[in-house]
Amino acid sequence: MFRAAFDYDPSIDYNVHGYIGMMDVICSHCEAAKFSGETAGMCCVNGKVKLPEFEPPPEPLQSLIFETSPESKHFLNHIQENNSSFQMTSFGATKIIRDQFMPTFKIQGQIYHLAGSLLPLPDANHQFLQIYFIGDKNRELNQRCTIGSHTKREILCELQDLLHQHNELVQLFKTAMDRLPSDNHRIVIRADKTPTGEHSRRFNAPTIDEVAIVIVGDHFQSQNIILHRRNEQLQRVSELHRCYDALQYPTLHWNGHDGYSIPMINPSTGT
Template sequence: MPRRKRGGDLASSAAKRRKKKESRRNETEEEHEARLQNQRTRMSNLRSTRSEERTANKSTEESRILKDNLTKEAFHYEPTKKYYNHKYVVIGKMNNVCQFCHAKKFSKETPGLCCMNGKIRLPPIEAPPQEFLHYMLGETLESKHFLQNIRSYNSCFQMTSFGATSTNTNRNEFEYVFSIQGQIYHKIGSLLPMSNEDHKFLQVYFIGNEEQEIDQRCTNFNGLRREIIQDVQRILHKYNQLIYIFKTTLDRMISDDYKIVIRADKRPRGEHERRFNAPQVDEVAIVVVDNENTSRDIIVHRRRKGLQRIAETHRSYDALQYPLIFLHGEDGYHFNIKQIHPETGIETNKKVTSKEFYAYRLMIRDNETYNHILNTRRLFQQFLVDMYAKIEAERMLYIRLNQKKLRTEEYIHLRDAIMNDGNIDDIGTMVILPSSYIGSPRHMHEYTQDAMTYVRKYGRPDLFITFTCNSSWPEIKEQLKYGQTSIDRHDIIARVFRQKQIRFIEVITKYHIFGTVISWMYTIEWQKRGLPHSHNLIWLHDKIYPTDIDKIIRAEFPDPQKDP
């Protein structure tokens, strides 16, 4: 109970009130206005403090409600609720470390994504020379220019030509995106040009004069800085092993009948990995074409007209095309890389696939201070596209060589359709793609039949939701270094979007944010600027009525104050 005031206290309070009235009666107009302003400020601060306390209490209560239940929460949307911080929505940080290869992963990523649970162990890529690293940091104007034009500088020094059915770099729209359509191929010419031709690609390295070599590169590629070309040229001549081999063997070629053979796979111990052959007669280099897969060696003539196509599975395929990524000429993927036993470290009979090889190379690891592949900006985009095309080519090669194991002779109806509807101009070696090959006609047809089955059994879908990727997600920005933007790291974008998509489907199907779900399906597409998005079809047990539409769909710009 409040303490009862005594008589003396009442008299003192009355005297204070009389004194305050007298003081206010005698104050000037300026003093009166100042007093009112102080009073307004004091009340405003008090109201603000109380509002913050109420907001904090409300947020705590809402957080408690969200943690307990999400059932049909979509029909009771509140702008003040921080849904993006909910434990069912957050994908967490990339802080799960593989015990075998020390790769950093998200909590929901598969254990074998990086090294197949210890079955793959590759030697680390040698760090670039110290004199080259200052170009990769993006701290000076010269470094920024180099990184902005790194694809052009790589083309200036590449030893093989890059070709594709169709390419698009999307220079004028949104962010820089490198994309191709059709088949990728690398070709290599002779060490020396014909008498009436200019030096190109690999031939530029053998001009013999540094200044003339720089002049030829500046002539072949406009807009590049001469001093940078000079520095990079000296670095490659000093450190790149492939260039060293070509230069030393060229001196031993006394006529144009000689050639260099770079073996496609590692040679057995005790033999040279790259051997120089001097044939007695001029032999025609075997070009790898669609119907011939017997030879994958690179055969480089001293002087010869024409180009040879390099097999995707040759171990020097990467280093010849990307000298600014593999400055030392390191070996890439080849067929003789074996898996190991995780406990004993002994090689097994199983081979490492190209997908597993490059998945290992693209991982972020705690024990790696600098992964040069991940820091090559726009050149990294081209490298990713090129290596994915290599992975697809290896899959196609396996399917073509293992038609009997896939029991394609039992596809009776498919064979009948080919025989009845086939075009005589398309006759050749018939290869049937199984439905397990993603993107094949039978794979897409199988998915279409699944979708039609859902519609026939459950009717039309209740929700069609498009889930888009945001390049400003904090999970993406946390992994960027050395002045990178999100568009420089499509590997991180793909991994983060995958985790977000998994959580998005879980919130709908497991935690019933729209109610109980009876079936669902989605497909992923890519925007012009290279960011993925998914189209999701949801079938609900309890149908959504027209009166509930406005609760889950808003066709308006949100108020930044009420719905931040």
């Protein structure tokens, strides 16, 4: 079984080759459950990394997620389609295997997200981020209703109003859109930008090997996102970009806040 984790074989019953025990070791800093053989600081670097408090979403998303009404159950049962109606980037993979008899597919290889221009080419349909710039609420809603066959128009209408009001990325794109004088100009979302109100040194790259990350593939550069007003080219969004998740999962990141921007703190002072 040496190095078996690097050569997984689904035909092997790994349970018969040993037992690593229960996850009954609790971190004194973040209360994460770990196995007895795991390094003490692998979860939160001994208290130096502290996850931000969960911010409850505004209505109607709060009720749709946490209540048990018929609308909430319908939303949760079809949450992927509801999210697809608002995602700003497209989803793809290096290898997709489709079943010729079933409306399903399997993903092999690396997944990726693609971002297009803010406006479609003349006579082309609005897609993904472009839907936010249709300019008419009812037309925008009509376009979203065509994306998922199990979505409810009333729920999409409420979520559409919520994202236009609270999502910082949508507001950023709208503001930039008004300032772009021509199709030759572009919007750049920097990958290394410090969040508003934070000191830049709190987000410096680590200088010692306290945290390690394994990345498969060649796309590991923290590249900027460059959006054009109108362009037929698609841009691959880096997996390490701070907006990577917020662009693809707007129902989860409803406020459009940055991801991967958790500063390290002093465990003794909490600052």
